[in-house]
Amino acid sequence: MDAAGGTAWSLFRQVDFTRFCLARFLSGAALQMQNVAVGWLVYDLTQSALALGLAGLAAFLPAIGLALVAGHVADSFDRRRVLAAAYAGNALAAAGLVLCAYAGERSLWLIYALIVAAGTSRAFGNPASQALLPNLVPRPLLGRAITLAATSWQSATVLGPAAGGLLYILGPQTVFGTAAVFFVAASIAIATISHRAPPHEPRALTWGTVLAGIGFIRSRPLLLGAISLDLFAVLLGGATALLPIYAQTILHTGPVGLGLLRSMPGVGAVAMSAYLATRPLDRNVGHVLFGAIVVFGLATIGFGLSTTLALSMLCLLVAGAADTVSVVVRLTLVQSETPDAMRGRVAAVNTVFIGASNELGEFESGLLAAWLGAVPAVVLGGIGTVGVALLWTRLFPSLWRRDRLVEEERSRPG
Template identity: 45%
Template sequence: MTTSPESDQPVSAYALLKRRDYMLFWSTRVASTLGVQIQSVALGWQVYEVARRTMSVAESAFYVGMIGLATFIPVLLLALPAGEAADRHDRKRILQLCYLGEIASVLILLAATVFDFASLPLLLGVAVLFGASRAYMGPAGTALGPMLVPRSLLPRAIAWNSLAWQGGSIIGPALGGALVSVSLGTAYATTCALYLIAVLTVSLIAGNTQPEVQPGSRWALIKEGLGYVWRNKIVFGAISLDLFAVLLGGATALLPVYARDILHVGPEGFGILRAGPAIGATLVAIWLAANPIRTKAGVFMFTGVAIFALATIVFGLSEVFWLSVVALAVLGGADMLSVYVRQTLVQIVTPDQMRGRVAAVSSLFIGASNELGEFRTGVAARFLGAVGAAVTGGVAALLVTGLWAKLFPALRKADRLE
């Protein structure tokens, strides 16, 4: 076992267990991730179900994609102010308010389901509220984690954070599918309970969560954060690669279509498909938590994105349930590899007083890749069909990988993650 001269703390996979505040933070991530995943499964299924009452498969798929757009709009508008807030105000308090916002959104869904007044405008409106909470939660959560561990443990903490997210992403969709098969109301009530747990655990963090406030106006601080990201080509290249690869290649928005009308596996199979990417991602995250990448970081990142694109193509073409699940698992594992490298690179090189603003830019890019990517997929499915949308997206993501390897040689040649 080695020690860090900076902190004199053992650098091992178990050192984080001795950090009470970090473990509370980690527990918060687990509970909130489970809630987000169950809510996403239930909302996607409900939107598709409501739309199919009066619309075709292609039109209904478009509305499922609209969930992504509705969630992304507030992220687009609020991400940069949220990053400035995370560098100026108590990060724990911001997370508490975000979880209360998520509780409000799921209570609306629960009431609409129980009293049978759910409609597409209402469901998409709730997605906007949910997106507003996530706009502030991303920068605050990303910036809070590094405050709770010494720098020597940061790579392992990032892997553990990813493990919390991916573990919840495995259990959440599968549990969500099972709960939806019972009733949508049961799924939403469970989500509400998980958000309450998240509020409680984050409230128990006792350490200092107030960042060192930087001088200057709000807009000056936002401009400073944007300038830092633009000048640091490794940071900019890493987050923009993730943006375009997932924006073009993401196919998870099509899972309700594949589950119901292509693979014919119903809500239970839908939950398994949703869990597929997280299964692969969790296996990779467990390995990374015990064996952090030390060298050839850029090579690992580009390899992960390329495999992600190829697995997306296989999934798009598959008409066999087990092959689709395997392709999704490979896709998730490859994405986990690239995400781990990106997050570690960005957080290690970014000073604490700027982490909120840099995380806000990263959250904006991630939001564009995930939520706006769902919208892109829904539009593509409207004109190309679900299979055409998935396959062309995978091909486009593969082309982007090659282009970024040429445009950002510093990222491609990035070596040590220490």
């Protein structure tokens, strides 16, 4: 039972929250399908690990370049409209990829340009999405709401890659077209949310307002530790950019096998999210967080050394489950410890450290694989992740000692 007298799943009776989760699922599925198609298409054109890494870099650059401005936008305008517009922008980028595929366009730089366009839309959408969710549910249910929203996203990461791999058999234009339709549907779902956030005073775009999120996080070691821990875990332990190489040259599977590999982290994540929705984290949250990062690193090492599809899928499943624990703890801490008027700017910094680090991690993995090979790149990344988790217990003792996930609303020093 939750604080309001119902189960966590009763949150879906709230129409606005349901529409939010539906949009998360649709956009997540679209993004995963598109990633499968782009990854396979780029590697098919180039047979280059570096080219895959550059695709990740193309998605990352807008996120880091526009994040602070995007956070200011999320705190200054209706977050529903910002998020709906971002999904519409992703739909246009997917439509551009459809036209490229139909025209037989083989220009790698045009594909990169469309990836940049999609990354630009996500740069504005991510802070608005993170800042909008706490407005839709009571504070005592925030942890449960974040878990269920994560479930909707991770469900998409299960179905999206597998669907992308299957649809790719019909051609990349089929995958990109389906993604465009899903993004449009997500935009409509967000636009129809009826909730209005508390009004904030209009802000001029100044260095002070833009950088306020960074200053807020720096002043709270708890948040800085949680965000930076995930940053290095994703940066070092992310091997998704190398999955096409594993599928083709190590595990000897085709697009369907690649889709299955991409789905496995989502399978573990959905299972863990469902578990946390019914048995939420209550005590010893800091210890659980660090343990999850260590498990993530060990699973990454196992995947790097695996030469069979079944074992590789199992390792990715475990990694996805462990990562979900980290995501739920981090997002709940960030959103519960931040005033609503600053949530967009703090979420933007969080996006740079975490969301964009996925793409930067793909670039790092591709670059390291080009130098050392795919297997050493993945294994070294997993070892680095475990090392960072152990180091962070000493650098951020307040995070290591954190007990409750959501504290009573009061002034906190961090």
